[in-house]
Amino acid sequence: MKQPIPTNLVFGFLGVGKTTAIIDLLKHKPAGEVWAVLVNEFGEVGIDGALLEQEGAVVREVPGGCMCCVAGLPMKIGLNRLIHKAQPDRLLIEPTGLGHPSQIIETLTSEHYQEVLALGPVLCLVDPRRLEEPRVLENVQFRDQVAAADILVANKTDLCTDAQLAHFDGWSEALSPRKRAVFHTRKGRLNTAWLDGNTDRNEVTTPHAHHLHADQEEKPAPPSLEDVPWQMVTNRGQGHASVGWRVHADTQLNESRLLVLALDGRFLRFKAVVHTNEGWRAINIAEGALSVVSAEPAASSRLEVISREALPAEELNEQLKQLIVSSKGRPHSR
Ligand SMILES: Nc1nc2c(ncn2[C@@H]2O[C@H](COP(=O)(O)OP(=O)(O)O)[C@@H](O)[C@H]2O)c(=O)[nH]1
Numbered sequence: 001m002k003q004p005i006p007t008n009l010v011f012g013f014l015g016v017g018k019t020t021a022i023i024d025l026l027k028h029k030p031a032g033e034v035w036a037v038l039v040n041e042f043g044e045v046g047i048d049g050a051l052l053e054q055e056g057a058v059v060r061e062v063p064g065g066c067m068c069c070v071a072g073l074p075m076k077i078g079l080n081r082l083i084h085k086a087q088p089d090r091l092l093i094e095p096t097g098l099g100h101p102s103q104i105i106e107t108l109t110s111e112h113y114q115e116v117l118a119l120g121p122v123l124c125l126v127d128p129r130r131l132e133e134p135r136v137l138e139n140v141q142f143r144d145q146v147a148a149a150d151i152l153v154a155n156k157t158d159l160c161t162d163a164q165l166a167h168f169d170g171w172s173e174a175l176s177p178r179k180r181a182v183f184h185t186r187k188g189r190l191n192t193a194w195l196d197g198n199t200d201r202n203e204v205t206t207p208h209a210h211h212l213h214a215d216q217e218e219k220p221a222p223p224s225l226e227d228v229p230w231q232m233v234t235n236r237g238q239g240h241a242s243v244g245w246r247v248h249a250d251t252q253l254n255e256s257r258l259l260v261l262a263l264d265g266r267f268l269r270f271k272a273v274v275h276t277n278e279g280w281r282a283i284n285i286a287e288g289a290l291s292v293v294s295a296e297p298a299a300s301s302r303l304e305v306i307s308r309e310a311l312p313a314e315e316l317n318e319q320l321k322q323l324i325v326s327s328k329g330r331p332h333s334r
């Protein structure tokens, strides 16, 4: 009989640094261990998965923003395939920052997984700056992510004032029940030792804060990029909208013009792993802060924007197509 796989959830709001933290954990994992990551992004095209794969993890994406809806069958299918394929020594799960935690915890601790997974400490990352926003403090997803956590970590402390950090400390100390541990960090730096042990399985206040959508089924696989080299996918829900693109790896976009487009004020997030005229790039914008780093060549380019308001997808699609500098003779529907 195999030992249950130690499993950790990394909660936190959109853009707080979950993927950054998991990438950093992968860099510090014991040599020789296989770690797998299940990532559920709000958007449909999956950017985080591409970044995590570059760190050598076995990754499975469960796209489609609404955690309550994907936490059922699609997550089980993704999880089963991932466990079977990777037979990992540890499993890390990054749920969408917009998701509600109760269903996912229910699934992971259900009878079906009892002998397969051992749920370890649940982590929740918090950007102390956002504790100043009443909208965040009142948000049921945020409250329940915090409630579910065994360990709270203030991230992005490099961007925080001393007063904001003191406020975070006061806020976290006042939580009831008390957290097992509270840390400050930056750039998602977590200690792998924090992953060991068990979860206290803290109660969340609103187990069913959200009605289920009809589409509980696993989504059909997208067409091959050889057949359809330019694909746009949209998603809406939980007060947010996303537009994502999968693009054939041979297609290059103009990098500087792409950055101008990406910095559009309507976008709450912009993420991409993309082939540009300068090479492969990982681009990330959260709260107006831009990061561009070179990336390993990926199987395809993927780009995504997330907004709080409806987005004119067709218009954005046309703008993006204008940035094509080379598609190696492949047809792209202009
Ligand atoms: N300045 C600063 N930026 C950070 C820190 N942690 C993450 N970021 C950046 O915040 C953005 C969002 O991070 P990401 O890990 O994708 O967030 P996620 O949505 O929670 O997965 C990225 O551009 C990161 O480089 C930090 O501690 N300080």
Ligand SMILES: [Mg+2]
Pocket (backbone or CB within 6 Å): 018, 019, 020, 048, 094
């Ligand atoms: Mg992420």
